Amino acid sequence: MSFLAKVFIYPINSLILADMVERFGHKPLTMMSQIREKVTSLSLDSPPINITPEDPKLGLKYAAIEVPAGVRGRMALIGPLIEQTEAAIIVENPPTDFGCVGCNRTNELTKYLVRSKGVPVLEVKYPESDEEARDFVNKIVAFLESLPKEKPGADEKAKDKEAAEKEDKK
């Protein structure tokens, strides 16, 4: 399946946002995909403690050593997603922040990093009524449709691949 753009979503485990981004042909960058890599990796030797000694080092790239370990641990998962981000949808005031997304300092840092990355960002309020839901959906759809339909350099890469295949056949 080929996707148009990698879209970061906040809340990072949102069903509604992940579904809408995928529905319009883009790839949602979600916590679930990161978690999957952690929990299904055969190299992991100490489940359910899924953090390896490498992870806090990764987290140090985004948060200083004085910052609570939980923030660094979370950033070890979220940080690589932010680096891939080509666009972002941030929902303000989501009703609940439980479990892996329940850390406000991580959330603030995540939003700050996304905003300062310079990619197109849509900020909407979490809907609480039917009318708000309509506005919410319309804004997200308009934003997703405004994203580039073709990746810059994708054609060149495809041409390079074709050329390489032809050479191999020869």
Add this chain to the structure above:
Amino acid sequence: MTEMKKEEITKYIVISSDKVLPSDAAMKIYESEFPVTVKETCFGLIVSGARDDVETLVEQIRQLDKNHIFVKDRGFPPGDERRCRASRGGGPRPGFHFLREEVQMLPAIGAALDELEAKECVIEKRKAKCRLKTSDLEKVIEEELSR
């Protein structure tokens, strides 16, 4: 072996439809004969299996009522001891609370998607009217004259 393990994915199918029940969707998956694991839940289904199979199936299920069936990835496979309620002494599993909050909002989101789709249909029809071909116009004139 490692490659095969990497290809295994799990997806939630959350159903907020008046036409399709989770059991209908589960039956559809059983009929498809794809080698996937299906778990029926209160909000929909959890489907786990090879990436291609799951993605194909999910797309088929979504088409049953595309604006009212929502899909997202899941990190843990179904029945995983680290998340399954059976091995954790009951109570909602971690991650369910936010899903439950979002499920309450799904009817409104589905209605908004329906509305958006209806609007697009109207716009497309109008565009088609504007672009009347001469051949079509000839047909209309002939039909009118033949009355």
